[in-house]
Amino acid sequence: MPKRSAPRYQLLANELSRLILDGTLPPGSILPSESELSEQHGISRASVRAAIRELVTAGMVDVSQGRGAFVRIPRAKVRRHPTSRYVWEKEQAGKADSERQETSITDYDAGLQHDDVEDVAIYDTVPADVDLATRFQVPPGTRLLRRRYEHRPHLEDAPLSLITSYQPWDQAARNPDLLDASKEPWPGGTIHQLSTIGIEVMRFIDEVTARPPTIDEAGKLNLPDGTSVFLIRKVAVDADNNVVDITDAVLPGDRTELIYEIDLPAWATPPLQP
């Protein structure tokens, strides 16, 4: 026997979804108002709203009070290349100041930090929680230097990333400039700044997860409903396998594409053609 019919709001959501996907309602176009849909389909306004909520959650529609509901225009993705970016950043940091290119780290489009304008840098110290203490191999409660940034591509835009970086306070204190937001060694970047205290970063480990945004993050990153955030925990390791820096980056899920490149060692003997 046939399935019981789907709920009315679901039927309407499906119908609108179809109209969007087949181009009848192109990106940027406005949906009929809630009262129109309610009349046309003979269902209550609450049901219409439930249908539209489905579409918002699915990322197909944006709604704006007093104006209407619009088919979402996909936002351009920012492509980030952590692999090549890290290699490039270390190369740059290794050069003497004199021969370092004019192009700052800011101009290299691929990385996680210093994309363009950086504002709201807050420095403070926090006691290590269990998680961070384990990573740094220090007792819980050890004093950590915490630095927070927001990065935005242009002055008017919403920030593209929220960055929080941690390192043991005792380590950072070997160069007092690292403790002061206004004296931070230029150019920025974990690798160069750690080099000022005699540390060479040999490896980064990026741990990538996704989760729904907190209220705060949704506001700051200007996230539409239904989108989630990337959380990248970037662990910097030195030649002795000590963790020397941990940086958490929160990125908007709908505007970010992460590209990792993995080179594989060549085989001693190439495979035979069949």
Added chain:
Amino acid sequence: MPKRSAPRYQLLANELSRLILDGTLPPGSILPSESELSEQHGISRASVRAAIRELVTAGMVDVSQGRGAFVRIPRAKVRRHPTSRYVWEKEQAGKADSERQETSITDYDAGLQHDDVEDVAIYDTVPADVDLATRFQVPPGTRLLRRRYEHRPHLEDAPLSLITSYQPWDQAARNPDLLDASKEPWPGGTIHQLSTIGIEVMRFIDEVTARPPTIDEAGKLNLPDGTSVFLIRKVAVDADNNVVDITDAVLPGDRTELIYEIDLPAWATPPLQP
């Protein structure tokens, strides 16, 4: 002057959220029923439902018809190490069958494919769309071999990943076994299977994005509301920089952690201690 008060459903959502975060409502515990909350707070049931929907979208609560609303128990994350996995897989694939370890690719916990049970393998051919055609550098419409899999950690569980892999049909046809799900060369894995047609994979490029799940994906991956999926496009490149395989993997955002390791070349001269 003070802000206008937040809507009632928002106030209730905040209050419940606080109770969850401070442990008064521990993970797994049941929330008061909608009618109870409605009475206790003197608001309509619709407002209570709006409050609970907020919590569901934030990933804090799961609701189940006929039973109640429960504080969500965070699901264990599956850690995937594409970097080391790819290197290991190529190493294994390079060994002669005789010296290959008993441990199959299945047992290596880190990768994207062949985690455990693999079912629903569907093979077919599709014409290349513009995107895929560009990647493979073939004319749009060129015939591609498409292989689809679902992977699940145990027979009863929901699948952990939905995999779709593409390669030019002409390329795959050099080994007819690749065209037949029942004869697919063992062990699995892109690298080994491509080696049977004389191709050595030299590089993988992982392109990682996140988006809301389609209805289909939400069902198959058993995703709670509000969670999104990872989409990993894994591009395999040979020594001549030809793209030889493209694999799209859809992973549940709430149960996946991706770990990429980036080794950096050493500096010629180590940094000086200050």
Added chain:
DNA sequence: GAGTGGTCTAGACCACTGT
């Protein structure tokens, strides 16, 4: 001021889960 979406109510019936 007209029209939009946002909040809210009171009440009804249905579908599912447990006992």
Added chain:
DNA sequence: CAGTGGTCTAGACCACTCC
């Protein structure tokens, strides 16, 4: 069967946008 969440209605008022 009682109790839960899921769907739905009809109507009201508010807040915002745009003309």
